[in-house]
Amino acid sequence: MFQEEVRVKTGGETDILDISDEVEEVVRKSGIKNGVVHVFVIGSTAAVTTMEYEPGLKEDLPGALERIAPKNIEYKHHLRWGDYNGHSHVRAAIVGPSLSVPVKDGRLVLGTWQQIILIELDVRARNRRVMVTVMGE
Amino acid sequence: MFQEEVRVKTGGETDILDISDEVEEVVRKSGIKNGVVHVFVIGSTAAVTTMEYEPGLKEDLPGALERIAPKNIEYKHHLRWGDYNGHSHVRAAIVGPSLSVPVKDGRLVLGTWQQIILIELDVRARNRRVMVTVMGE
């Protein structure tokens, strides 16, 4: 078992970052050759999943999130904090903060056009903490 | 490795429970200090994810699930069982039954406003079984 926190800076709402290299670097440091790496974004307005990381999809994915939880409708959440990010919370809960990826021969097992992405769902740029845990042998 | 089943009672359709304390209690019992805890709801009409647990979002999240799988449209699933919970199954498959959260120094690694939630998606109150597995050292 090896655990390390990675920090990344997002560029604003629905910014999508490819964090595959950061995750693979933790796997390399761990010395673990075969097992699973768990990636978890701390906080309730960001999400982690996989996607082909290319500019078109970086616009298409937010389009779908807008259909699921439109930005400009009323959210009860706004009554509590007045920070107008109810849609951010809802989108984050549905996509989820947690992803596990297999590790084989010390490398991430991903498709050629499959990267680990962090999606900023909050309404502003944020510094994000991602906990990476490698388990195996 | 330590595994224990937790039981919770939901209050009806789209009830959302904060199960962070129950999960952290299993981590405490396990004696495992660093690793990952896996949370899995048994059954095909409930889901597990993270969210800020506050009353506003407990109404906002079901609103988004209604956009994804409206309750009052026709589902082919109804032809099989006649239990009129096709939307429950569809929502549960999309959000998912499985979540892993890092464990560090014997505590769950979560944001301040990030809780582990169980979402009841079935059309009635249910007793839910959640399998919690802690792995690490």
Added chain:
Amino acid sequence: MFQEEVRVKTGGETDILDISDEVEEVVRKSGIKNGVVHVFVIGSTAAVTTMEYEPGLKEDLPGALERIAPKNIEYKHHLRWGDYNGHSHVRAAIVGPSLSVPVKDGRLVLGTWQQIILIELDVRARNRRVMVTVMGE
């Protein structure tokens, strides 16, 4: 820890396969009795989750995916590759490629009407590689 790749052949767009038996077979081979099995589909146009595997829901789930990411709207992704599967990528990113299921007494811990499913989201039949990793004791 035990890891094995499983190969399955899908039947075309939004085909849904029950891969529970394939996953349980890897658990059996592993000899691991208690822990977690991780299931990961390699590639960015397929997804893994759980669902009651019955013909009605095999039509209902694609209906919801069509609401999230309709097939016949414009995607920026198409400008890159011209393969017209932008909706496939978006749906796959939202449902996700990764699932973990508890293992107890050598068996998968699933509800009676809960199966592990692979969803083909690409626009054609594909051969899919699924990496299955069993961790525990």
